[in-house]
Amino acid sequence: MSLLMPSRPIVINPDLAYSIGLNEAIALQQVNYWLKETTSGLERDGVRWIYNTTEQWLEQFPFWSESTLKRTFTRLKSLGVLKIEQLNKSSGT
Numbered sequence: 001m002s003l004l005m006p007s008r009p010i011v012i013n014p015d016l017a018y019s020i021g022l023n024e025a026i027a028l029q030q031v032n033y034w035l036k037e038t039t040s041g042l043e044r045d046g047v048r049w050i051y052n053t054t055e056q057w058l059e060q061f062p063f064w065s066e067s068t069l070k071r072t073f074t075r076l077k078s079l080g081v082l083k084i085e086q087l088n089k090s091s092g093t
Helices: 014-020 022-036 054-060 066-078
Strands: 042-044 047-049
Touching (some): 054 066
Antiparallel strands (some): 042 047
């Protein structure tokens, strides 16, 4: 059995990983992928948003624990490279 499965790979920029950390680069690249998908997310006040629950993010990163996932996204927010808010999908707030 080959370890190289036909599933969608996660692309990692080595310079980004060096600058902000490997986990953070993995997560940010995945967020970037979803932001570029025209069928995902929504736009509010000229800003494109994607939304996932913790469980949905863990499906995309099955190699991380929940605490690693939360720590990674918290670090991205503290670095100022990712804006995280809870939006109400129906009302626009």
